[in-house]
Amino acid sequence: MSYDLVIKNGTIVTHDRIFRGDIGIKNGKIMEVSEEILIEGSSDNTIDAAGHHIIPGLIDTHVHFNEPGRTEWEGILSGSKSLAASGVTTFFDMPLNSNPPTVNKSGFVAKQEQAEEKSVIDYRLWGGLVPENVSALEELVQCGVIGFKAFMSPSGIDDFHHSDDVTLFKGMNEIARLNSILAVHAESTVITEQLANQKQQEGKITARDFCESRPIISEMEAVRRILSYAEATGCKLHIVHASSSKVVRLVTEAKRRGVDVTVETCPHYLSLTVDDITELGPIAKCCPPLRDQEEVEELWISLANGEIDVIGSDHSPAPPSMKTMTDGNIFKAWGGISGAQSTLSILLEEGYWKRNIPLQKIVEITSTNPAKRFGLYPSKGTISAGADADFSIVNLHENFQLKKEDLFYRHPHSPYIGKSFRGKNVMALVKGTIVFKDGEIIPKEKVKTN
Template sequence: MSDYDLIIRNGIIVTSDNCFKGDIGIKEGKIIEITAQAPIKDKAEKEIDAVGYHILPGLIDTHVHLNEPGRTEWEGFSTGSKSLAAGGVTTFFDMPLNSNPPTINKVGFELKQEQAHMKSVTDYRLWGGLVPENVSNLEELHHCGVIGFKAFMSPSGIDEFHHSDDVTLFKGMNEIARLGSILAVHAESTVITDQLACQKQNEGKVSAKDFCESRPIISELEAVRRVLSYAEATGCKLHIVHASSSKVVKLVTEAKQRGIDVSVETCPHYLSLTVEDFTELGPIAKCAPPLRDTEEVEFLWAAFANGEIDVIGSDHSPAPPNMKQALNGNLFRAWGGISGAQSTLSVLLEEGYWKRNIPLQRIVQTVSTNPAKRFGLFPTKGSISVGSDADLAIIHLNQRFTLKKEDLFYRHPHSPYIGKVFRGKNVTTIVKGSIVFTDG
């Protein structure tokens, strides 16, 4: 019997702080040996020759909406996890709101857990929700094993998942702090966005540009300042999701310097798409917060390069094609949400590594190591080290490809990235030592 189930030979191993050529030996789902100077002498049941390829820790996508149970026609664990695996993701965190029932109590958690366990091809964790009705349920959700809690400061768009007013936020954050957990927040000001949206539509201004102007950066800043003050008062760990602007990142950086336990996430679409793309592509590129201008994209990349952005999450938020329609040309009436879970690494390699000279180590830090550390999974996840789960993405750094509709594993294969040319392709994904994706 072999000492190893799998050996990956001659690859360029990339971690958050190093890059070297070596072999990786895997047994029973764990990395049990890494060699940098000499090859592993023993044989394995299966071997991969990774000459010319880079080996990254599997990505951890902290922000996806797979919508099952209840809205499986939007996306489900089978198609969603296959899409993630194709993009090099080995662990995802599923958001609590788009499933029906939502994950706001033990019953909702158990229903979703059952579906995820049966259907996911990758590892996963589940978010719990914070809504006005369930502050008393947070402890039972915590004991169920949620990775953390998610709240909206503005309407979520889902009738079963209400947004949290200030009192709910404060009470919930007190309880989450007591439990030693973390709160992720969609931070936009309801007052600002509602008033501007009504004003725009009353004036017949319903274009992509008008939608973006109805949800300005100041709306994010106001909400982030408010929830940071609650975090400071309650001691609750805080995670600001999908920041669309470096101005939001700066607020978080300043809060960290004051001793607030806070992290910030942005998404690939804020690093690669603009309001001009939204105008051209239509509802397929609608999201909230909305896309910003080219200058904001460059400012975000500068924050990324400086290490101020902690996490990249896809915010994969799919919907059926009939919901991604601008009725009578009104972009306000189309469902918001970008399908992008399969393209996170492609965007970061093309736009970051190749176009802006962002080191691979920095990319690994934001998509693997930081998420694992922030959410208590490190070093089991987010690391290529002896004893870690054998969660790996093997990439061909120089391979160019054009993303085609037929390449996508989503339930509904639409995406703003279709037709785009990328350089750097994930070719094999390994989850706990098992190859779940290879050769397309």
């Protein structure tokens, strides 16, 4: 067979094996994976991946690209470029921060038009569940949303309200009927608001004060509550950005009871601590907040034990003016970490090299599991005949220090600047087209998305 592209001599990594082989690609799809593919004639359509590992393109299930409406925070073009640089080939954009938010058909269409025009990689869009739109969930499913996102505590965005218990229960009944899935930001409004008010009234406004105002028990209370609603309604549930293994254990226990639930954590909870937000300030502020080193290590144990299903970056950028402290009060700064470009680097450095996490496990939680959970498998999440030709080609042994000028974000700030890493994405392909190579975006042609 004649191929559009052949990747030769690479070490191929899937969720269940590692092997040497070649990959033949035609019309954006993998047509053959074998020990050797013989090339006739010119080798112009060949990539020699000798000495490199080929993994399925990462799927980032959790980004905030804010377009349309708040492109000055981050845009789809700059955001998708940063993902391509990290070996991500598909992203799921969250429904808030953009204006209008993705809470009805018109909001979906507005964002889809921007994504189709500007994204350099593949994408899907989340719909929102808010108190005003339970009746609009069906039309969003018909539009093609990957699922729905709800906040159990204030989102920080005025036009995306958090869901009270009645909204959650009614919405979950409807989402179950539609055979979709609900992703939830699970923190207790009562606990976080009361503690935050108390801290500030007492003049306690440091980074550690902020972290203490959003304790792990706040996540646990909200997760217990939403799990009970999932049991009662039969709604598929996805807990996002769990900051502690204590939260993960609640999900594991629910799975044993038969609840259809998965849990996601983020690279920052696996690599940063309260000490980092104390040192770096609002650049490292997020919700739920960073925890102590002991919690970081416990979270890695949960990951190694297979209790964490998905890694999402929760890339939540903002202009520098919003990441500064007013009167030294960190509570007033925007909470969100810019980290979409560093997911793979963190998992390789902190996971593979420092904690002996197998490459297969990294592939599983960044690609295969998200593809399976959100209905994209086997088109995505694997390297096998028939799948989309989405890859990250990785040099496991390349050492580098992240520099500000390396970032593709609209605002190049990140808590990872200056940190050293081993293992680097050197090339990313989406449906057989090279979109990133050796530090540069390759805009040769528009990749057909969706």
